Amino acid sequence: MAGLDDYQFFSTLREKDNPFWQRTSDDRDRLEDPMDHYRRPTEFPEDLRNPAHGTPGPPPTKAPAPTPKFNELEGQKVNDVQMEKYGELSINIVSLCAENLLSHPFIVVRRQCQVNISSHRYHVLPITIVPALLHIQSCQGFSAFWKGLGSVLTIKGITLGLEDCLSKFTPWPKDISPHSSIKTIGQHLLLKSSALALITPFYSASLVETVQSEIASEKPGVFDVFKEGLTRLLSFTQPQTGRMLPVWLLVVPTVTHGVLQYILGNSVSTLTSKLLRRLHRNDQHRQGAVSKDSGSFLDASIRLQSAFIGHMAADVILYPLETILNRLHMQGTRTIIDSLDVGYEVKPILTRYEGFFDCLNTTIQDEGFFGLFKGFGALCIQYALYGAVLKFAQVIIQEVTLALVPPKPKPKIQDPVTPLAPSAPYTPSSIHPGISSLHTSPLPPPRTPYGASPATRRPLGYGSPGRRQDVDMRAELEKHKSSLALDD
Structure with a gap:
């Protein structure tokens, strides 16, 4: 009776009305065990191993929960965010140094050109100012x-x-913010105006230290800017020195210039930022990959580029106003400056203006319209060098950041496996009521004599996987035994 175990297995499938290649609902609910593929179908159930005395067996031990592994993708994302923050910090530091340190020599040169009313060369173009700068450097060094x-x-x-x-x-x-109300914006501008009004006398003292010649004047001390600023602030109405204008006449043009510069710079910066972001988005659309959010390094780069363009636009538009303002602050200070006509001479500042409009009319009459743009070439060199350093630093920092960040691992894509197509639906047949466990026999059909017809070669009941006919179980068992005898 070697095949009874297999009969029990297939009879179970018969009772469940399911072919052997499909899973039943019980099998789907049961957790898969990798050892199920190696067990015989008649293995004794695990829950009945201690049937005596009704004592249950030992409770099944639960498998230990798998320890959470570090997600490589999350770690890579955190590393990318940190590197972007380092890149953003680096580009901000470079921009700050370029704005305050690299641009200062050109601010000194252009202020000297602006306050020199007797100069013959206006230096509107950058090419005319280079020889004078070389001469000053040869005589006074880079400290000038x-x-x-x-x-x-x-x-x-x-x-x-x-x-x-x-x-x-x-x-x-x-x-x-761009969504602030008009009242909030007005109060913010009032805050800016108040700070500029209070800083006006100290701005005059700082301007004097910037333009005075080092070979004809003493070097100022560290606290001289506070000393001179407080002196001009205390003499608010009428200063004690000759032609020096009172502070209240300087407050209005100083505040006007500062507020206009702030408004123009921020307006141009906001428009430029929107334009750059739109161009970046269109570029992503053309490439076919649009990111949901941009990185912090890209945001910092766009913000610095837009701020650079905004400051440049404000300085270019308000350059004539800055020229008039610096001349009003320098009047009566008895300052000696370097002459930039050749670069070897020094000249005193001797002016007598009654106010802003008097200075504007006198400058246009004596020096012409281009007299308001003296030293404009130094401004061009300043922003050209500033923009070049900013762009170079942006490229270098971006390349270093990409070099330090390891490449992202490519996801493993498995080849799709085509599932096996099932055969025709299996329809169980009616079986003798005495044996309800027989469904299909795994044994090969009995042999028939050679030369028999195909119709007589197959035994009754072993046809196609379609519907089976009723068979005599005794005759089937006898044929099965005879086939086993022939095999032996």
């Missing part, structure tokens, strides 16, 4: 282009401190 740097940085720090203090003691906001 960095004078007044400490006072300029001090003025910027004092301005930020005043704005912070005023925003704490007043309802005026220090920062605004």
Whole structure:
């Protein structure tokens, strides 16, 4: 009876009305065990191994929960975010240094050109100012282009401190957004105007330190900017020195220039930022890969580029106003400056203006319209060098960031396996009521004599996988035994 175990297995399938190649609902609900493929179908059930006395067997031990592994993709994402933050910090530092340190020599040169009313060369183009710069460097060294740097940085720090203090003691906001109301924007501009009005006398002292010649004047001390600024602030109405204008006449043009520069710079910067982001989005559309959010390094690059263009546009548009303002601040200070006609001479500042409009009319009459643009070539060199350094640093930092970040692993794509197509649906046949466990026999059909017809070669009941006919079970068993005897 070697085949009874197999009969029990197939009879179970018969009772479940399911062919042997398909899973039943019980099999789907049961957890898969890798050892199921190696067990015989008649193996004793595990839950009945201790049937005596009704004592249950030992509770099945649960497999230990798998320890959570570090997700490589999440780690890669965190690393990318950190590197982008380092790149953003680096590009911000480079921009700050280029704006305050690299641009300062050209600020010194252009201010000297602006306040020199007796110069013959206006230096509107950059090419005319290069020989004068070489002559000054040969006579005075590179330190002649960095004078007044400490006072300029001090003025910027004092301005930020005043704005912070005023925003704490007043309802005026220090920062605004594009969605701010008109009232909020007006209060913010009022905060800027108040800080510029309070810093006006110190700006005059810083301007003097920036343009005075080092070979004809003493080097200023560290606290001279505060000393001279407080002196001009205390003599608010009428100064004690000759032709020096009172502070109240300088407040209005200083505040006007500062507020206009702030408004123009931020407006152009906002428009440029939107334009750059739209161009970047269109570029992604053309490449067929649009990211949901851009990285912090890209945001910092766009922000710095838009700020650079905004500052440049504001300085170019307000350059004539800056020329008039610097001449008003320098009047009566008895300052000796370097002449940039040749680069070997020094000249004193001797002017007598009654106010802003008097200075504007006198400059146009005596020097012409281009007299308002003296030293414009230094401004062109300043922003050309500033933009080149900013772009070069952006490319270098981006390449270094990409080099430090390891490449992302490519996802493993498995070849799709085509599932086996099932055969025709299996329909169980009616079987003798005495044996309800017989469904199909795994044994080969009995042999028939050679030369028999195909119709007589197959035994009755072993036809196609379609519907089977009723058979005599005794005759089937006898034929099965005879076939086993022939095999032996």
